[in-house]
Amino acid sequence: MQTAIAFILIFGLLVFFHELGHFLFAKRAGILVREFAIGMGPKIYGRTHGETMYTVRLLPIGGYVRMAGEDMDGTELQPGYRIGLVVNEDNVVKKIIFNQNNKQLPDLLFLEVERADLEKDLFVEGYDEEERLVRYQVARDCVLVENGRELVIAPHDRQFNSKTVGQRAMTIFAGPFFNFILAFVIYLVIGLIHGVPTYEPVISEVVENNPAAEAGMLAGDRVTAIDGQAVEKWQDLAAIIQDHPNEEIMVTVDRDGQSINLNMTVKEVQQDGEKYGQIGVLYDSPREFNPLKAVVYGAQETYNMTVKIFELLGMLITGKFTIDALSGPVGIYKATEQVAQYGIMNLMNWAAMLSINLGIMNLLPLPALDGGRLLFFGFEALRGKPIDRQKEGIVHFVGIVLLMILMVVVTWNDIQRFFF
Numbered sequence: 001m002q003t004a005i006a007f008i009l010i011f012g013l014l015v016f017f018h019e020l021g022h023f024l025f026a027k028r029a030g031i032l033v034r035e036f037a038i039g040m041g042p043k044i045y046g047r048t049h050g051e052t053m054y055t056v057r058l059l060p061i062g063g064y065v066r067m068a069g070e071d072m073d074g075t076e077l078q079p080g081y082r083i084g085l086v087v088n089e090d091n092v093v094k095k096i097i098f099n100q101n102n103k104q105l106p107d108l109l110f111l112e113v114e115r116a117d118l119e120k121d122l123f124v125e126g127y128d129e130e131e132r133l134v135r136y137q138v139a140r141d142c143v144l145v146e147n148g149r150e151l152v153i154a155p156h157d158r159q160f161n162s163k164t165v166g167q168r169a170m171t172i173f174a175g176p177f178f179n180f181i182l183a184f185v186i187y188l189v190i191g192l193i194h195g196v197p198t199y200e201p202v203i204s205e206v207v208e209n210n211p212a213a214e215a216g217m218l219a220g221d222r223v224t225a226i227d228g229q230a231v232e233k234w235q236d237l238a239a240i241i242q243d244h245p246n247e248e249i250m251v252t253v254d255r256d257g258q259s260i261n262l263n264m265t266v267k268e269v270q271q272d273g274e275k276y277g278q279i280g281v282l283y284d285s286p287r288e289f290n291p292l293k294a295v296v297y298g299a300q301e302t303y304n305m306t307v308k309i310f311e312l313l314g315m316l317i318t319g320k321f322t323i324d325a326l327s328g329p330v331g332i333y334k335a336t337e338q339v340a341q342y343g344i345m346n347l348m349n350w351a352a353m354l355s356i357n358l359g360i361m362n363l364l365p366l367p368a369l370d371g372g373r374l375l376f377f378g379f380e381a382l383r384g385k386p387i388d389r390q391k392e393g394i395v396h397f398v399g400i401v402l403l404m405i406l407m408v409v410v411t412w413n414d415i416q417r418f419f420f
Helices: 002-028 166-196 211-215 234-242 289-320 328-340 344-363 372-383 389-419
Strands: 034-049 052-069 082-087 094-100 109-117 123-127 133-146 147-154 205-208 222-226 246-253 259-266 268-269 274-278 280-281
Touching: 002 052, 002 166, 002 328, 002 344, 082 123, 082 133, 094 328, 109 133, 109 234, 123 344, 166 289, 205 328, 211 259, 234 274, 289 344, 328 344, 328 389, 344 372, 372 389
Parallel strands: 094 133
Antiparallel strands: 034 052, 082 094, 082 109, 109 123, 123 133, 133 147, 205 280, 222 246, 246 259, 268 274
8 A cells, every 4th residue: 555655646746747847838838728637537536727627537647738729629619509698798708608498597698600710700690589690709718618518718829739839849848847857856855855975985884705805994994096096986986896807906995094005806796798896895975964065966866867767768779678678557666666665765766767767758759759749849840830730640649559559568568577
């Protein structure tokens, strides 16, 4: 149960920030947002505030921001429709009601539609109950009511596709970008609460029967040099040791203000076909509590993790990793279960890594992903005119199908790996 709660909270947080990016920049561009949804599938909670409905849906596997003009979300008034109108004191239509057989509202006006435009000119024209041809202006925030369902009309200038390429691109890019912001915030909070590691090359523990222990190294020793090469950070020490398997080195340490030289032969270790050196020491960096350094730490960790994920993607492309190395929801759930055992800080680090991963995956130039949509916007900017919407829709549909197939394959691999 604890793992399920952690998984849902982490996944919900990642999706919320991703969709919040889309939502805020859509609002900034003046796009009408019809729904802000966390989760997919059947709605389990919904509340309308202003012109947007905020929903929580059953399956915690994603979310979406539904913007006007992105799909067939409008209702056309065809000639011959019989509708009811609610007008204000200026005779401007505020509500259009379909399927009205009786006067449920005292001031409801009935009309048989002749012509209507609910996007650009905003009017409705038709015959009233006295067979007179009348015309009414329609308010920009007019509400359509059909079978109890209300829908605010979307004037053309408030639809997604009416905006400039730059506005649309920023609205789409903001989703992945907010995942990087979330990762930065998580690392910042870790730095503020847990302190910022100094990465000083101070030995916290020496493992018995290893080169360092046999050479006389002790916990608390601060490594200052290796073979005369200065060591300032733990990363420097680790890199030198790993690059010299089966070689003799001289490690200079500071012990209580005294400089001591220790000679040892680096042990060779093999993993995944690669050879690297090891001397048998453990490291637990001293930490300092400094808000400014916590900000820098947040930015550095976000950058470092981004680089690592891109390196892994490169290995996947070059064939060093296979599809079997990928994990889907089941794999992420099992990994969350393992990480949760080591405390909240490790869980926060895991959430930050997942957030960066989600941001990068969404920016890949593949159909149906944010990156694929950005690619089409790039083509549009170069051509000076948009790609045919129908053709673009087909490409994205094919992309969705392929992604679903990949998801099924990865999930099946996860199930076999963890349960069989």
